[in-house]
Amino acid sequence: MSHESDTPRDLAPSTLRLAGIQIRDPFVLTVAETGTYYLFGSTDKDIWRGPAEGFDCYRSADLEQWVGPIPAFRPPAGFWSDRNYWAPEVHAYDGRFFMFATFTAEGVRRGTQILVSDAPSGPYVPWGDGPVTPREWECLDGTLHVDEAGDPWIVFCHEWAQVWDGEIVAQRLSPDLSRAIGEPLVLFRASEAPWVERLRHPRVPEDVAAYVTDGPFLHRLASGGLIMLWSSFGGSGYAMGIARSASGRVQGPWVQEDAPIWARDGGHGMIARTLDGGLLLTLHQPNETPLERAVLLELEETAETVRPSPRVA
Template identity: 60%
Template sequence: MLTLEQIQMRDPFVLKREDEDCYYLYGSTDPDIWKSKGIGFDVYRSRDLLAWEGPFPAFRPEPDFWSDKNYWAPEVHAYLGKFYMFATFKADGVCRGTQILVADQPLGPFRPHSDGPVTPKDWECLDGTLWVDAEGEPWIVFCHEWVQIKNGTVCASRLSPELDRAIGEPILLFSAQDAPWVDPVKGGAGYVTDGPYAYVCENGDLLMLWSSFREGRYAQGIARSESGNILGPWVQESMPIFENDGGHGMIFRTFEGKILLALHSPNNTPDERPLFIELEEKEGRISAIES
């Protein structure tokens, strides 16, 4: 068994399984996701969020898989009886994008489901997440990366009912510079958007977690949909919920009813670790509970 402090991971994502009374923890688990050849994604399992079994190999590429690097940010969602992984991949001469994989169980093995990325082929994209709207229609929410457009954006595209392709053109939700707290990176080279994740509050308010940089450190921000649906308009919170060099978060509820924010901190490799922060929610607002 391992503790979170023993697990090197970026972009943590927790899948809670009521039928198994346990949690699955996914993330970017290659030792160096920036420079090394892609190995795959590992998954860990726990009943109490403290002691973790694993790692188990959730995804390993076949020899003819198109991507060989930047295996980033896997999310796993239960949908229509199967488990779908949304993950970022890259290859030389091919734009980074989110591909969808599928498995029959949370441990995998996950296999390619979509024909390559479902994000636009000529866009540098990352960090796709699944959103199912009030009508039951699936969407992918993702980032159009700052390295291509300087002011990174968060966009949404409809998905086919089978989750194997995008339908229609992507729709702009907001940009990094819409948030007053965001600072540029690399001496003004651009403004980062990372890790969007939609969360519905108990009162029905729709929030979007996403990450960028503030004063040189990775930070976790929040936007709010004024309409209550994924197309917004989105209004940015004036300050991040976490700015101590951590981010790419998601929110889940424990079996005991606690609300936890999962993110990684610090942001430098190889020191990044999954971190769970307890939240309180009041009238559509979330804040960290002081420990």
């Protein structure tokens, strides 16, 4: 893989700590060859109503001090989406870096588009013909999973706003990640998790039970087991739970843990590998714009799941 110098193209970088970076849906890419971490996330100042500018990233050698913002994606002329740029993830795959991110536009259903770059910080450009999630569905938060046979999948959310009981769905991707192949497979619904509570929202009729699915991320345990982080709303607000595949395959069936791994007004996380081989849980907290910040926690792994390290206060 080729790596560039990460020289910003339209912003002057500075050195920051996480407390100084407004970001949602944090995702850490670890590039061991250069000893560098890259932090991506939803970085527009108001991702709900404000103008969509793109995605920035930050780089670090120690997870403490971060250099940025570095423009990772700016929409090219004629790009189909003009709002709600959400939750970018970056995965090293087949010698390049692929960004999975959520976009929407007036009259166009929300979906996950894949972008590509030769360098971890970008610039990323569209890959394939628009979203790879089903065009007639409201979808978000696509993530890459490469199965035990080496075949790529996208795992994503079929949004509560369309189906009320939000779904986690898997679909095969072509080997070059340019398009989806096969039929989407519903893995589970939000209401199956004991810790998830009904969503109270102006768009939800009083006689309808709505449940949220957000931010799936799959992790292969050292034991060979397969788990998935995903987020919803619990008794203390936004939260993140764990599901486990009983078969060890993405097709499941998936079994929900009784309690969330994070229950206190935060979520949409992933599991990163540190340069020394440890595991790191990311999430944003609080779940309120513009106060959201990235939180990084050490993880301990068992044969069946992961838990925050006892060393974490």
